Amino acid sequence: MSESSAAKRPPTIDDVLRLRAAEPVASADGEAAGDADGGAAPTRIVEIARLAGVSPITVSRALRQPEKVAEAKRRKILEIVERTGYATNPHARALRSGQSNIVAAFVSNLQSQQFCLAVQGCGEVLEPQGYQLMIGQTSYSYAKETTMIQSLREMRPAAVMFTGVIEIEENRRALRSLGIPIMETWAYPRDPIDMLVGFSNIDGGRLAAEHFAGRGYRRIAYIGRRSGRGALRLTGFREGARAAGLDIVAELSVDRVGSMVDGRRALAELLSRNAAVEAVFCANDLLATGALLEARRLGMRLPDDIAILGFGHNDVAEELPPGLTTIGIDSRDLGRQAGSMILQRMRGDMPPEPIRAVELTLTHRGSS
Amino acid sequence: MSESSAAKRPPTIDDVLRLRAAEPVASADGEAAGDADGGAAPTRIVEIARLAGVSPITVSRALRQPEKVAEAKRRKILEIVERTGYATNPHARALRSGQSNIVAAFVSNLQSQQFCLAVQGCGEVLEPQGYQLMIGQTSYSYAKETTMIQSLREMRPAAVMFTGVIEIEENRRALRSLGIPIMETWAYPRDPIDMLVGFSNIDGGRLAAEHFAGRGYRRIAYIGRRSGRGALRLTGFREGARAAGLDIVAELSVDRVGSMVDGRRALAELLSRNAAVEAVFCANDLLATGALLEARRLGMRLPDDIAILGFGHNDVAEELPPGLTTIGIDSRDLGRQAGSMILQRMRGDMPPEPIRAVELTLTHRGSS
DNA sequence: TTGTAGGCGTTATCAC
DNA sequence: GTGATAACGCCTACAA
Numbered sequence: 123m124s125e126s127s128a129a130k131r132p133p134t135i136d137d138v139l140r141l142r143a144a145e146p147v148a149s150a151d152g153e154a155a156g157d158a159d160g161g162a163a164p165t166r167i168v169e170i171a172r173l174a175g176v177s178p179i180t181v182s183r184a185l186r187q188p189e190k191v192a193e194a195k196r197r198k199i200l201e202i203v204e205r206t207g208y209a210t211n212p213h214a215r216a217l218r219s220g221q222s223n224i225v226a227a228f229v230s231n232l233q234s235q236q237f238c239l240a241v242q243g244c245g246e247v248l249e250p251q252g253y254q255l256m257i258g259q260t261s262y263s264y265a266k267e268t269t270m271i272q273s274l275r276e277m278r279p280a281a282v283m284f285t286g287v288i289e290i291e292e293n294r295r296a297l298r299s300l301g302i303p304i305m306e307t308w309a310y311p312r313d314p315i316d317m318l319v320g321f322s323n324i325d326g327g328r329l330a331a332e333h334f335a336g337r338g339y340r341r342i343a344y345i346g347r348r349s350g351r352g353a354l355r356l357t358g359f360r361e362g363a364r365a366a367g368l369d370i371v372a373e374l375s376v377d378r379v380g381s382m383v384d385g386r387r388a389l390a391e392l393l394s395r396n397a398a399v400e401a402v403f404c405a406n407d408l409l410a411t412g413a414l415l416e417a418r419r420l421g422m423r424l425p426d427d428i429a430i431l432g433f434g435h436n437d438v439a440e441e442l443p444p445g446l447t448t449i450g451i452d453s454r455d456l457g458r459q460a461g462s463m464i465l466q467r468m469r470g471d472m473p474p475e476p477i478r479a480v481e482l483t484l485t486h487r488g489s490s
Numbered sequence: 491m492s493e494s495s496a497a498k499r500p501p502t503i504d505d506v507l508r509l510r511a512a513e514p515v516a517s518a519d520g521e522a523a524g525d526a527d528g529g530a531a532p533t534r535i536v537e538i539a540r541l542a543g544v545s546p547i548t549v550s551r552a553l554r555q556p557e558k559v560a561e562a563k564r565r566k567i568l569e570i571v572e573r574t575g576y577a578t579n580p581h582a583r584a585l586r587s588g589q590s591n592i593v594a595a596f597v598s599n600l601q602s603q604q605f606c607l608a609v610q611g612c613g614e615v616l617e618p619q620g621y622q623l624m625i626g627q628t629s630y631s632y633a634k635e636t637t638m639i640q641s642l643r644e645m646r647p648a649a650v651m652f653t654g655v656i657e658i659e660e661n662r663r664a665l666r667s668l669g670i671p672i673m674e675t676w677a678y679p680r681d682p683i684d685m686l687v688g689f690s691n692i693d694g695g696r697l698a699a700e701h702f703a704g705r706g707y708r709r710i711a712y713i714g715r716r717s718g719r720g721a722l723r724l725t726g727f728r729e730g731a732r733a734a735g736l737d738i739v740a741e742l743s744v745d746r747v748g749s750m751v752d753g754r755r756a757l758a759e760l761l762s763r764n765a766a767v768e769a770v771f772c773a774n775d776l777l778a779t780g781a782l783l784e785a786r787r788l789g790m791r792l793p794d795d796i797a798i799l800g801f802g803h804n805d806v807a808e809e810l811p812p813g814l815t816t817i818g819i820d821s822r823d824l825g826r827q828a829g830s831m832i833l834q835r836m837r838g839d840m841p842p843e844p845i846r847a848v849e850l851t852l853t854h855r856g857s858s
Numbered sequence: 859t860t861g862t863a864g865g866c867g868t869t870a871t872c873a874c
Numbered sequence: 875g876t877g878a879t880a881a882c883g884c885c886t887a888c889a890a
Contacts, residue, residue: 162667163643166883177861182885192859209644213584214883217866222581224624232610238600242627254645256592257625259610275531276577277622299530382809415809438806441750441783534867545877550869560875582867585882862889867882874877 163207170208174199185210216278225464226279228258228270230286231380235436236453237285240307243457244283244464251465253280264290271296281464287311287318303467305460309351310479317467317476319460323351326449326482327358328365330403330431333447333484335366339401339429343372345388345413346405347379355405355433372396379405385412386419393420401429401490407436410446414489429490444488451480531575538576542567553578584646593832594647596626596638598654603804604821605653608675611825612651612832619833621648632658639664649832655679655688671835673828677719678847685835685844687828691719694817694850695726696733698771698799701815701852703734707769707797711740713756713781714773715747723773723801740764747773753780754787761788769797769858775804778814782857797858812856819848 164170171178176195184191184199191199202208216222225248229237245255256279260267271293274282281303288294288306294315297304304316309323334342344359346352356373363370374392378384385404389412392399404410410432414424422428424444432439435450459478466473532538539546544563552559552567559567570576584590593616597605613623624647628635639661642650649671656662656674662683665672672684677691702710712727714720724741731738742760746752753772757780760767772778778800782792790796792812800807803818827846834841 167885168883178883179862179885180860183860186885190859195859207643211585211883212644212646213581213590214866215885216581217579217585217868218883218885220866232606233603235601238606242600245627254624254641255626256622258623259613273622275575276580278580381805386809412809415811419811437749441780442810443783443787535869536867546867547869547878548876551876554869558875563875579867582882583869585866585884586868586870588882860890863887865886866884870881871879872877873879874875 163209165208165211167208167210170199170202170206173202173206222278222280223253224256224277224279225253225281225283226256226258226274226277227283228260228267228285230260230262232257232259234285236434236450239453240285240457240460241283243454243459244461245457246454247458247461247465253465253468260284260286268293274300280468281305283307283460283464287320288315303464305464307456307460309354314477317460317463317473319456319463319478319480321451321456321480321482322358323354324358324361326433327355327360327403328362329358329449329482329484330355330433331359331362331366331368333431333449333486333490334401334403334429335362335368337401337425337429337490340368341371341398341400342368343374343392343396343399343402344370344405345374345376345385345392345402345409347377348375352379352405355403359403371399376409379409382408382412382415385409385414386416387412389413389416390420399428401425401431403431403433405433407432407434407439407446407448407450410448410489411436411438411442414442414446424489431490435485440487447485447487447490449482449484451482456480531577533576533579535576535578538567538570538574541570541574590646590648591621592624592645592647593621593649593651594624594626594642594645595651596628596635596653598628598630600625600627602653604802604818607821608653608825608828609651611822611827612829613825614822615826615829615833621833621836628652628654636661642668648836649673651675651828651832655686656683671832673832675824675828677722682845685828685831685841687824687831687846687848689819689848689850690726691722692726692729694801695723695728695771696730697726697817697850697852698723698801699727699730699734699736701799701817701854701858702769702771702797703730703736705769705793705797705858708736709739709766709768710736711742711760711764711767711770712738712773713742713744713753713760713770713777715745716741716743720747720773723771727771739767744777747777750776750780750783753777753782754784755780757781757784758788767796769793769799771799771801773801775800775802775807775814775816775818778816778857779804779806779810782810782814792857799858803853808855815853815855815858817850817852819850824848 167178167181170181180191181199184196188196212223227241227244229241231237241257248255258270260270283305285308287309288297297315306314306318307320310320342363344356372392372395374388376384376388385408402413404413410430414430417424417428432446432448433450435448439446439448463473535546535549538549548559549567552564556564580591595609595612597609599605609625626638628638651673653676655677656665665683674682674686675688678688710731712724740760740763742756744752744756753776770781772781778798782798785792785796800814800816801818803816807814807816831841
């Protein structure tokens with residue numbers, strides 16, 4: 123039910139005046155920076171060279187390899203660059219040197235808090251070094267993934283990072299043939315294309331089962347996808363359950379895991395099939411949150427009537443009473459690690475280990 | 491073996507390691523690596539020209555201005571391009587033509603669902619036309635914003651889009667001096683730098699007050715910031731209240747609006763100051779969600795004991811019982827509109843109107 | 859430590 | 875409709 127109201131009129135003079143009163147334009151200082159000398163910023167390195175009385179190549183070196191230029195000259199050149207606001211043309215640079223300063227980052231889903239955090243962490247490491255992140259979305263679609271990987275050939279980035287791993291052999295080959303550092307994350311396969319910072323989804327599932335065992339639940343269940351990461355978490359969950367002698371009374375496969383509604387429905391269906399379930403492991407926090415809300419709507423008390431455990435460290439999970447217990451990683455840290463490995467690789471250093479694991483932790487709250 | 495002909499330099503240690511890391515998978519497959527036609531994709535337009543028996547410029551035209559090339563030749567050229575997987579070098583192209591295919595998009599906060607949706611919408615329009623979105627985050631910080639805007643001088647994108655408006659005069663000047671299309675969004679100031687797709691936050695506030703009036707609430711309150719967009723929403727809220735004869739019994743200013751906890755605390759404080767409040771307008775959905783949870787934690791029934799109204803169309807708001815009433819826009823559509831206006835501008839057309847308004851709607855749910 | 863020469867791949871310009 | 879020529883701005887290679 124959406125009653126839309128009258129807000130579509132063009133702005134009136136009144137709006138304008140009110141706005142001016144309500145939101146005065148902020149200004150930094152009285153000082154104007156940038157084009158301090160009043161002219162447009164120089165666009166070519168020769169202009170700087172002329173001003174400094176040196177050759178263009180010396181300016182280039184002062185900017186890229188300052189240690190190779192004599193102290194005095196370097197200082198003078200950098201001062202002029204600073205004062206005039208000169209900025210290197212990245213296209214000319216990339217064309218001549220074959221080195222782009224763009225790093226492509228692909229997330230499966232831009233709406234995912236954790237993926238965005240990882241990308242942010244990666245950017246935090248790369249941007250201060252002069253690299254720019256170009257972000258794309260694969261939408262969990264193999265077709266889209268393939269398209270984007272093909273567009274990489276055109277884009278010619280310095281490196282590529284994914285929040286996820288590339289499974290299709292053709293795409294793996296295409297990426298490898300780019301001859302640039304490739305970073306995969308968020309899982310722990312034995313054979314990354316190039317580099318990997320990940321965690322074991324199987325371990326995550328096992329951790330879930332162990333947690334249930336430790337809290338004394340016996341009749342446990344799983345809600346999630348049976349493909350991709352969900353399948354791995356389920357595998358680990360089964361292993362952990364078997365090892366601890368727990369009984370998985372239901373494995374509910376859902377097609378969509380993109381909203382809480384999916385979790386609501388799934389829990390309702392699970393309970394209709396098997397009312398005696400004591401604890402449910404949901405393959406992601408969105409599902410878990412939906413399940414939690416559904417349980418409360420049904421008047422169940424958590425964790426006594428039913429325990430719910432999620433996966434992903436989503437921060438909404440913290441807020442919903444009684445708080446969702448969830449397994450996950452520090453995504454921003456994962457991104458930072460990925461960024462620094464990419465950086466090392468781009469600089470030609472050898473990263474100590476092309477595969478790195480990040481730690482899975484369980485955050486215990488009221489839902490279990 | 492090494493068909494990375496892109497790099498004409500001798501292989502570095504790095505290359506060797508990369509190849510070594512890559513090998514196991516390729517050999518596991520048993521199949522020879524390489525492209526479908528057995529060779530590496532051509533990297534220069536002359537190679538295509540040679541294959542087609544034409545000059546490079548004709549290939550260039552076939553790709554950029556197909557209508558200027560004779561039917562038969564064009565077909566042949568495009569077929570070869572397709573078959574070989576040739577991809578234009580964007581750096582050479584940008585260098586010579588002065589036209590980049592990169593559009594920079596800055597969001598105030600990558601964690602914001604709505605901002606991400608807008609950027610996605612924008613990308614949906616631009617990407618099919620061969621443009622690439624480069625996403626940056628300003629983190630609601632003027633300093634960061636200034637830094638990023640300066641880096642634009644270096645990046646030389648074809649256009650820039652912001653989820654927000656630029657207030658600092660110095661930054662406005664810097665952007666204007668780039669001489670490229672600039673898109674601001676999410677507000678409705680009197681003088682955008684270049685183009686704008688936005689909505690009136692003042693109208694949003696007014697709509698909130700009108701909604702409360704229509705539902706019969708008399709003693710109403712506001713929770714939010716007193717700066718930026720919050721200030722505008724408050725202004726409208728006051729106007730609407732005055733016009734409807736409602737009594738704003740409290741205006742609670744909060745510093746941080748980044749998490750539900752802020753909303754929880756704010757509502758608790760509000761109630762401790764004035765227990766007779768009937769309805770609260772929260773300046774964003776995160777605050778509103780926190781307030782809603784706090785009200786329920788205190789055992790209050792919504793909307794009878796207290797009504798809560800948010801702003802932003804955040805989809806978590808839909809799920810929490812009894813459902814949060816919220817005012818907002820269609821962010822993806824805003825992004826699409828912004829994208830198509832940017833596109834027109836980049837193509838040299840003048841968009842019919844440089845300022846466009848999107849409609850605010852109120853989605854009515856159980857919380858009011 | 860600094861400079862000279864030349865080319866990266868494309869497209870603007872002009873000529874045919 | 876097509877092609878020859880040159881230039882976009884920078885940096886690699888080599889020379890001094």
